[in-house]
Amino acid sequence: MNLSAIITALGGRSALQQLLDVGPSAISNYMTRGHLPNRVKPIIYAALTAKGYRVSADDLEILAAPSKLPTSDMATNLGPRILLIISGGIAAYRALETARQLQKRGARVTGVMTESAKQFITPLSLAALTGEKCYDHLFSLTDEAEMGHIQLARSADLVLVVPATANFIARANAGIADDLATTILLATRAKVVMAPAMNPAMWAHPATKNNFATLTQRGVHMVGPERGDTACGEEGEGRMCEPSYIADVAMKMVGAISNNHLSGNIDGKKKQAGPLIGKRVIITSGPTIEPIDKVRFIANRSSGKQGHAIATALASRGASVTLVSGPVNEAPPGHVNLVPVTTAAEMLSACTNAIAGKPTDIAICAAAVSDWRVTSVESKKLKKPRDSNAKLLLELRQNPDILSNLSNNKNRPKLVIGFAAETENLFENATAKRYHKGCDWMIANQVGGDDDPVFGSTTNKVLLITELGVETWPKMLKTELAEKLADRIEAEFYK
Ligand code: C5P
Numbered sequence: 001m002n003l004s005a006i007i008t009a010l011g012g013r014s015a016l017q018q019l020l021d022v023g024p025s026a027i028s029n030y031m032t033r034g035h036l037p038n039r040v041k042p043i044i045y046a047a048l049t050a051k052g053y054r055v056s057a058d059d060l061e062i063l064a065a066p067s068k069l070p071t072s073d074m075a076t077n078l079g080p081r082i083l084l085i086i087s088g089g090i091a092a093y094r095a096l097e098t099a100r101q102l103q104k105r106g107a108r109v110t111g112v113m114t115e116s117a118k119q120f121i122t123p124l125s126l127a128a129l130t131g132e133k134c135y136d137h138l139f140s141l142t143d144e145a146e147m148g149h150i151q152l153a154r155s156a157d158l159v160l161v162v163p164a165t166a167n168f169i170a171r172a173n174a175g176i177a178d179d180l181a182t183t184i185l186l187a188t189r190a191k192v193v194m195a196p197a198m199n200p201a202m203w204a205h206p207a208t209k210n211n212f213a214t215l216t217q218r219g220v221h222m223v224g225p226e227r228g229d230t231a232c233g234e235e236g237e238g239r240m241c242e243p244s245y246i247a248d249v250a251m252k253m254v255g256a257i258s259n260n261h262l263s264g265n266i267d268g269k270k271k272q273a274g275p276l277i278g279k280r281v282i283i284t285s286g287p288t289i290e291p292i293d294k295v296r297f298i299a300n301r302s303s304g305k306q307g308h309a310i311a312t313a314l315a316s317r318g319a320s321v322t323l324v325s326g327p328v329n330e331a332p333p334g335h336v337n338l339v340p341v342t343t344a345a346e347m348l349s350a351c352t353n354a355i356a357g358k359p360t361d362i363a364i365c366a367a368a369v370s371d372w373r374v375t376s377v378e379s380k381k382l383k384k385p386r387d388s389n390a391k392l393l394l395e396l397r398q399n400p401d402i403l404s405n406l407s408n409n410k411n412r413p414k415l416v417i418g419f420a421a422e423t424e425n426l427f428e429n430a431t432a433k434r435y436h437k438g439c440d441w442m443i444a445n446q447v448g449g450d451d452d453p454v455f456g457s458t459t460n461k462v463l464l465i466t467e468l469g470v471e472t473w474p475k476m477l478k479t480e481l482a483e484k485l486a487d488r489i490e491a492e493f494y495k
Contacts, residue, residue: 001060003031006044009053009062019047036060046124054131063131079106080254083156083188085181086126087168088116091197091240095162096121098195099129101247102160107254110156111135114168114181135180149180153187158254161185163197163240166208172220173211191253193221195246200236212331219334221316223249226458226477237458245480252483253316275490277318280360282351282413283311284367284402286326288344292394293378300368304328306419306460307366309482311336317486319362324350326367344369344399351402352409360413362489365403365439368421372396407438415492416440417485421447427463427470434465441466443485464488 010016013027020026020040030036036044041060048055052066082102086095095117099109111126111134123134135152153159161168161181168181172194177183185192194215202208203225216222224241240246255275285307290298304325311323312333321336324347332338339350347367354360375395382392403418416439420430423446430444444463461475473484 001035002062003034003036005062006048006060009065010044010047016044019043042124045128049127049131049133052133057128057131079108080157080251081155082107082109082250082254083112083152083159083184083190084109084126084130085112085114085159085161085184086117086121087114087161087163087165087181088119089163089165089197090120091163092117092120094197094240094243096125096129098160098162098243098246099126101244102250103130105247105251107247107251108132110152112152112181112184114179116165116167137180149183150187152180153184154189156188156190158250159184159188159190159192160246160250161192161194162243162246164194165196166198166202166205166211169194169196169208169211169215173214191219191221193223193246193250193253195223195240196225196238197230197240198225198238199230200234200238203236203238209329214331216331217334221249221253221312221334223479224458224477241477245477249479249483275317276314276486276493279314279319279362279493280358281311281314281319281321281362281364282324282354282360282406283307283314283321283364284324284347284351284369285311286328286330287368288326288347288370288399289342290344290370290373290399291377292374293380293382295381298370298372298374300370302326302328302368304330305458306478306481307364308333309479310364310366310485313479313482313486314362314489317490322354324354324367344373344402348400348402348405351406355406355409355411355413360411361493362415362417363406363413364417364485365406366419367402369402370399373399401437403439404437415489418442420444423447427465430463430465431470 007013007016010019013024016027017024020043044060045055045057048062053062054064055062084095084099086092099111102109109130110132111123111130113123113126113134113136118136123136126134171182172185175186177186196203196212212222223246225238226241227237228239229235230239286304287300287302292298307325308323308330311321315321315333315335322339323333323336324339324341326341326347341347341350347369373396375397406413407416418433418437418439420433420442422429422444426444426446430442434442442465444465445460458477459475460478460481462473462481464471464473473481
């Protein structure tokens with residue numbers, strides 16, 4: 001600790017006296033002894049970080065002088081600057097661990113807290129951890145000595161909201177800007193990532209689902225929530241993802257953003273920057289629905305969660321993604337070209353059209369395509385006969401196999417990936433499917449278990465079968481699986 005440097009930084013001896021509420025002799029004593037009483041250390045630490053100094057929490061060593069306007073210039077090799085917004089839920093305490101994980105990965109973290117977040121953690125604890133001032137008040141930023149909220153918003157390479165409560169998600173969706181955190185969301189040009197965390201009933205509420213869907217559509221990248229014990233003590237979907245995972249996603253998103261100079265236009269749409277720039281991808285997702293008559297249909301339980309997560313992961317790495325999806329409740333991911341379809345026949349023609357125009361690099365068939373369709377669909381609602389013993393026989397025909405079709409197409413994408421959902425003999429059946437359908441990789445998952453149904457669930461446990469053999473992947477979130485698959489695809493194209 002260099003006490004003279006601290007005194008200068010705080011504006012002189014009398015400023016330090018005032019701060020500590022002591023007389024001049026106390027300061028002289030500190031100078032003579034060369035150390036400070038423990039009681040005053042947190043006060044000095046808070047005052048220095050509030051002035052923008054980076055200070056070591058252990059020995060109050062000044063590590064860096066304040067810069068009035070932190071830059072987002074990652075070319076300076078200082079690491080990406082992440083604006084960490086903490087909203088007020090019980091999971092707020094896990095934001096501290098998220099900050100630590102981000103720093104471990106080389107990010108500089110600036111904290112912003114909502115009023116209600118301060119009910120759970122203090123700005124001082126975040127400032128102590130990040131070594132940066134934690135901003136918590138809109139109007140303090142109008143002070144000359146501070147940076148304005150617009151500058152703060154623009155200084156970030158990424159805005160990360162941890163946790164994003166139901167209330168915060170609702171305010172962000174509505175565009176309300178009544179505090180510093182929501183104002184930053186409106187003013188920033190950086191990518192926004194949110195990690196929702198809330199009680200399962202709040203997460204299941206249609207209002208929350210709508211807000212979440214709209215934000216996703218606008219390009220906000222959502223991490224979780226996942227199923228498990230929530231901080232409020234209930235079990236269900238709504239638990240915040242692990243801080244280390246959130247930090248991984250954030251760093252990946254920043255990686256994509258750092259390549260911004262590469263961005264341009266694909267198909268007239270703004271393309272996302274990233275390592276898969278220029279790669280054209282087609283993904284099928286969700287179920288197909290095959291009509292029986294005017295009102296009835298054959299369908300399955302596919303939620304589209306996995307296919308949509310893969311689309312999100314690849315688009316965020318810069319790929320130009322066409323997502324051909326059957327009817328699902330999932331929000332369409334941002335920055336993908338969504339082609340909604342209903343039947344297998346429609347899905348096939350959307351896929352063949354997509355690969356006909358331009359060479360496609362990757363096809364991923366994650367859809368649960370109905371194997372059968374009714375031979376002749378009734379144009380009216382089928383009437384129930386009066387005779388209660390009467391039977392109805394439906395004649396079914398096989399649907400085209402889209403994965404086989406893409407694998408054997410003259411415009412075959414370079415890498416074709418299928419999913420095999422099996423109830424038994426997972427490896428054998430999936431290996432046979434890979435061979436018969438002619439795809440390069442097959443991702444196999446066991447379905448139908450009572451404890452984890454996979455369909456509709458947020459987690460998945462799979463085998464990846466390639467020409468080189470089989471890899472067993474541990475149980476993970478579908479969003480994590482999407483990222484892991486995206487890593488494998490990147491490695492395949494840049495090996
Ligand atoms: O249903 P099945 O187990 O055969 O599905 C394995 C893979 O084949 C999945 O990737 C699925 O999307 C694809 N598939 C398809 N068209 C079908 C049936 C399955 O593309 N008609």
